Every structure is written in C-alpha cells, then in structure tokens.
Amino acid sequence: MQQVKGVIARGKGAPVELVTVNVPDPGPGEAVVKIQACGVCHTDLHYREGGIGNDYPYLLGHEAAGIVEAVGPEVHDLAPGDYVILNWRAVCGACRACLRGRPWYCFATHNAKQKMTLEDGTELSPALGIGAFIDKTLVAAGQCTKVDPAARPAAAGLLGCGVMAGLGAALNTGNVGRGDSVAVIGCGGVGAAAIAGARLAGANRIIAVDLDDRKLANATELGATHTVNSSATDPITAIQELTGGFGADVVIDAVGRPETWKQAFYGRDLAGTVVLVGVPTPEMQLELPLLDVFGRGGSLKSSWYGDCLPSRDFPMLIDLYLQGRLPLDAFVSEEIGIDGVEAAFEKMHGGNVLRSVVVF
Numbered sequence: 485m486q487q488v489k490g491v492i493a494r495g496k497g498a499p500v501e502l503v504t505v506n507v508p509d510p511g512p513g514e515a516v517v518k519i520q521a522c523g524v525c526h527t528d529l530h531y532r533e534g535g536i537g538n539d540y541p542y543l544l545g546h547e548a549a550g551i552v553e554a555v556g557p558e559v560h561d562l563a564p565g566d567y568v569i570l571n572w573r574a575v576c577g578a579c580r581a582c583l584r585g586r587p588w589y590c591f592a593t594h595n596a597k598q599k600m601t602l603e604d605g606t607e608l609s610p611a612l613g614i615g616a617f618i619d620k621t622l623v624a625a626g627q628c629t630k631v632d633p634a635a636r637p638a639a640a641g642l643l644g645c646g647v648m649a650g651l652g653a654a655l656n657t658g659n660v661g662r663g664d665s666v667a668v669i670g671c672g673g674v675g676a677a678a679i680a681g682a683r684l685a686g687a688n689r690i691i692a693v694d695l696d697d698r699k700l701a702n703a704t705e706l707g708a709t710h711t712v713n714s715s716a717t718d719p720i721t722a723i724q725e726l727t728g729g730f731g732a733d734v735v736i737d738a739v740g741r742p743e744t745w746k747q748a749f750y751g752r753d754l755a756g757t758v759v760l761v762g763v764p765t766p767e768m769q770l771e772l773p774l775l776d777v778f779g780r781g782g783s784l785k786s787s788w789y790g791d792c793l794p795s796r797d798f799p800m801l802i803d804l805y806l807q808g809r810l811p812l813d814a815f816v817s818e819e820i821g822i823d824g825v826e827a828a829f830e831k832m833h834g835g836n837v838l839r840s841v842v843v844f
C-alpha cells in the first residue's frame with residue numbers, strides 16, 4: 485500500500501478536495517499506474533453534481549495516460565515501464581457480446597477488484613472505474629492500453645474518454661466514409677472530435693452546429709467546411725441548404741437534448757444515420773410522429789464511448805497523431821496542476837475550453 489494525493493468529490497455539489505488516498509498494491513489481474521496527465525471531462529462534473537450516482541466519495545478523473553509502476557499476479561501482457569492510456573472498456577472476452585465478436589458492446593467490463601480508500605478506510609468510487617486525478621491509481625490490467633511512448637501524455641490521455649467518444653461516433657458508430665456529408669451538433673470536446681473523425685474518414689462536407697461562435701471557430705480548425713450558429717439560424721434548414729436540399733448523410737448529436745436530437749433527425753438525409761453521443765438526463769422525453777420515423781428510413785443509433793475497442797483503436801489513433809493526421813494537441817486548451825480541477829469546472833461552464841488537462 486502507498487499513500488498519494490488525489491481529487492475527490494465528497495458530496496453533491498460540494499467543491500472538490502485534494503486528499504490523501506491509500507492505494508493498495510496490485511492484486512491478481514491489477515496494475516498500479518503512475519499518472520502523467522488527465523483531462524477534465526464533463527462527466528467528472530456530472531459525478532460531482534450527483535448526476536451519475538450517489539456513491540460518494542468519488543475519486544474523479546478518467547481521461548489519462550501514464551506509466552505502469554507495478555503489476556499483480558496473473559498479468560502477462562503488461563509490465564512496469566509500459567506507457568499506457570487508461571480505458572473504461574476492459575472487455576471480458578466471455579460475455580455474449582464478446583463471444584459473438586462484438587466486444588465493444590461487452591457488458592461485463594473489468595475494473596480493479598480492490599478499493600482505494602481515504603486514510604480512515606472509507607472506500608472511494610473511482611470515476612468510470614478509473615479515478616485518475618491522483619499521482620498513482622489502481623486499475624484492472626485490461627484497462628491499460630499500450631501506445632507509442634512518443635505521444636505527449638496530455639494529448640494521448642484524451643483518447644481515454646471524450647475525444648475517443650467523438651472520433652468513434654463518426655468512425656465506428658456513424659461509419660462515415662469518403663464523400664459523405666456530415667453534420668455535428670454541439671462542438672465541445674466530443675463534437676469537435678467527431679468533426680476530426682469525419683475529416684479523417686474522408687467526408688467532403690462537414691457542417692458544425694453550435695450556439696457559440698468560439699466553438700465554431702475551433703470546429704473550422706479541426707475540419708468543418710461550414711458552420712451554423714443555431715442561436716441565430718435554423719440548423720435544419722441550414723443543413724439542408726448546404727447539402728443540395730437533401731440533408732446530411734450522417735448527423736451526430738453531441739449535445740444530447742430532445743431538441744438537438746430532433747434537429748439531427750430532420751437534418752439528416754432520408755436513409756442516413758443519426759448518432760446520439762451526447763448524454764441526456766433522466767427527465768428528458770422525446771415526442772415525434774412515428775410515421776416520420778418509418779417514412780424517413782435510415783438508422784438511429786447511440787454511441788457509447790464511440791463504440792471503441794481500446795486495443796484496436798488507441799494504438800492506431802496514436803500512430804495517426806504521431807504522423808500528423810489527427811490533431812490531438814488542438815484539444816488541449818490548457819495544462820493545469822492537480823489543484824486546478826475546480827477552476828477547470830468553472831471554465832467548462834464559461835465555454836472557452838475544449839479540455840483542461842491536469843499534468844503531473
């Protein structure tokens with residue numbers, strides 16, 4: 485066991501605290517990872533505000549890269565010194581989804597079995613089974629995905645959640661291909677990554693929709709060919725006008741509200757694909773004519789973690805980053821210290837950052 489500093493949310497809405505955490509030595513199938521960088525994701529804020537559960541105290545942080553410090557028994561494909569991105573989809577290999585060759589739908593993913601605790605023994609709930617605003621964290625070995633160590637940790641770690649969710653919404657769930665038209669509604673970290681993913685896939689028309697002109701300017705840098713400020717312009721009409729009257733082949737809702745999903749549905753060409761990657765809250769309801777759902781054909785999908793398979797996608801995307809084909813650095817708006825998480829939540833509300841990244 486060792487003692488390190490970590491950032492916890494002790495109760496609903498209370499400011500985060502930097503406290504001493506006991507990290508057990510890795511048991512069977514586990515690893516301790518020295519964190520080098522961890523992005524601040526909207527989901528961390530959801531945890532703090534009680535939007536995800538009531539299992540306080542939460543150990544926040546989950547978009548991280550670092551170096552494996554120690555591994556427990558029965559770990560064969562990971563060793564101290566390995567450079568890894570942490571993932572929240574350590575697939576089991578044995579559930580129905582895994583056995584039929586669709587492990588990105590695995591419903592028995594692994595986390596560490598032992599608990600990290602406060603000094604008084606209180607067990608912590610790590611955000612998304614990771615908990616990485618901490619010097620060292622304990623995870624299941626399968627949560628560590630080895631990538632090329634040439635990739636800067638602040639950029640690489642972002643693949644661990646939001647940027648992967650956006651890239652995968654375009655590449656995996658939306659299956660965007662060469663010559664497709666794509667619209668992305670909401671251009672925060674996730675939506676901006678969906679735009680980068682659409683460009684990587686060869687989409688030739690990429691329409692960014694947001695309420696905030698700063699986000700639209702970012703989106704243009706990442707590959708949007710057109711922008712629509714939906715506080716001033718009806719996005720459905722605008723998307724149709726920009727696609728010869730048809731609507732886009734793939735529309736990605738990276739906000740997750742009934743009105744944005746409807747914009748995606750009606751801004752989509754007949755028989756195209758709607759991808760919901762933004763996360764709705766429990767009270768949200770959707771009402772629309774069932775005949776439109778039938779008559780417009782196509783597919784309506786949701787995208788959890790970009791339908792990614794970390795072992796397949798992380799090393800590949802890091803290679804593209806190192807080749808200059810995926811601008812991960814553009815998502816790092818600022819590097820902050822471990823005491824800067826609360827201020828980073830404030831900036832998230834202000835809307836002027838894609839990602840604040842804690843660097844250790």
Ligand SMILES: NC(=O)c1ccc[n+]([C@@H]2O[C@H](COP(=O)([O-])OP(=O)(O)OC[C@H]3O[C@@H](n4cnc5c(N)ncnc54)[C@H](O)[C@@H]3O)[C@@H](O)[C@H]2O)c1
Pocket residue numbers: 525526527645646649669670671672673674675693694695696699714738739740741744760761762763764787788789790832835837838
């Ligand atoms: N599916 C997944 O696996 C997954 C993973 C990570 C995050 N998410 C979710 O994705 C969503 C986006 O996350 P983020 O980190 O990019 O958040 P963010 O706060 O950085 O970005 C949200 C963007 O949406 C814009 N926006 C808000 N309301 C809008 C509206 N009505 N019309 C158009 N634009 C609007 C904002 O201006 C902002 O640019 C969140 O719901 C988050 O929880 C999903």
Ligand SMILES: [Zn+2]
Pocket residue numbers: 575576577578579580581582583587589590591592593
């Ligand atoms: Zn499985």
Ligand SMILES: [Zn+2]
Pocket residue numbers: 525526527528546547645646
């Ligand atoms: Zn996240």
